[in-house]
Amino acid sequence: MTLTILKPGPQTSVQDLGRDGYAALGVPRGGACDPLSLRLANLVAGNAAGAAALEITLGGLALRFDAPTVFAWAGATMGVTLDGVALSPAHRYAAAKGAVLRFGFAEHGARAYLALAGGIDVAPVLGSRSTGLLAGIGGFKGRALCAGDVIECGEAEPRLPGVAVAQAERGEHLRVLPGPDWPLLGQDAQRQLLRTPWHIGLASNRMGMRLTGTAVDVASASSLASHAVMPGCVQLPPSGEPIVLLADAQTTGGYLRPLVVIRADLWRAGQFKPGDTLRFVEVDTAAALAATTAQRDWLERMRRALAWEGR
Template sequence: MIKVLKPGVQLTIQDFGRIGYRHLGVSKAGSLDPCAQLIANRLLGNNDNDAVLEVTVGLCELEFNCDTVIAIQGADLQAKLDEQPIYPGWTYAIKNKQVLSFATGRAGLRAYIAVKDGVQCPLIMGSRATDLNACFGGLDGKALSSGDCIPIKPFNGPFIKMGAIAPPQRKIIRLHPSPHAKLLGKTLLHSFTSGKFKASPNSNRMGVRLVNNTDNLMHTHSLPSVAVNPGSIQLPPNGEPIVLLNDGQTTGGYPLLGTVISADLHQFAQFRAADNIEFEYVTLEQAHRAQHKQNAHLHQLSLALNNSNNKK
């Protein structure tokens, strides 16, 4: 198992989350950067959806009480293994009683730790993801605390030290058009796509609040509640958009500026308060091409890993 010595800002157990329960008011939860989870798991030969640890900001320490192998992906939060620096995108052998620690970083916000065979907490609604709002999943439905013990399987078999590059970070986020385009009007939507935003410090796993120095997006529209999903961009009357993420609610009454395309949504796991964010609307065909390009990147990783394993 892994013992939490220091949890840092927010340390949780996540996988791809819960699918098919939004009609019951159950949020998706799960890794905010599923690409990082997937890459880390593939480096270890795990299933893509094996549960991982999501480290937010850093500042945590973990003691391993068995041998295993890990892979880290996502933000570089200056990880160390027994005071020796280790890096995102690589696999590392872990010995019993070794300590993995994180400082913090200047780029990116979340790192993901995969362990061989995944974190072994119970499945709830088909997922091990921690739902912090509903208080279930993961380890007792909460962010991990000092003294918590995370169940994993020991592993001391052979492995190949491997590395992988994550898809590049984007500053211009692509959107599906707004279902409320006529209500909001072309002038407001143009102001949205021509503006530069920063992620507010008042952001979390429910959503990223966006701020800029204008009041061009203020409005007085009121709507009946509609279904929303991760990636939906709500526009409250104060004109500060909210990009809903995995822990966000399932319905909302604010008009929508659009929906982040699936290939770009994971970028919001890594935006820090100082980062500039811009938006552009794209066609469905462009969204499909973007997803195809991301899938091709991940497929190339699988081919490379299979080729390396065949040479053992």
């Protein structure tokens, strides 16, 4: 089965759950900026949770199905239609040959994930089908999709449409733990970082969210040598305005690391778009672990329920 891209929107790319184990070689993990929505769309479509799907940033995608197929989408609210009929997120749908699927521009959230039954069939690179946009590797020819691209999908067992589940609520906060360099900030700077309502800047991308607001005084902090960083790390450059690293984050950096987004909220970080406001909420290690466990349990319940439905 193939589909043809009619309009790609600002940025649509093939993504899965990324490349593990290559950070020592300078290769970012990459993958979906919102891994929870990717997993959810895949499970509803009848795929393995980590199958390759399309990540649609800020909407604007239009495509044509070149054969009958089953699909699901999840993530940001975008006003999605199939031949003009409005669709809902986290529902399973069937499309006829020639049907046109359109994503409006993002209303709430930044990224949506389109999962086709059978997954997106592109060659794995370093164990992943995700697109490394900066390096030009993986995905579809190592780049974001363009009008006229024809995308191949894998084989899938027949699935009945009509299945639906509920999405998680994003909210306007990110739960964080103190990072390695938290003690280097003075108490006033620590309070300001946590209490300031930060705004998502226009320079944000898949590498990281650049936040704007009242700058934090970092004059008293020591300069640092380069060190390891990863998605979820909150960097504080000399400007005093934080950067929240996302899926395509570099593997090393030299800025202060005062905070780290907890694993259970990485998906939330991928759903803020320019102009949105966020606040950091400090939690302890026990709360962070409990949140991760609850999220895994929720996904497992979803997987089991959908697997039972498919029998």
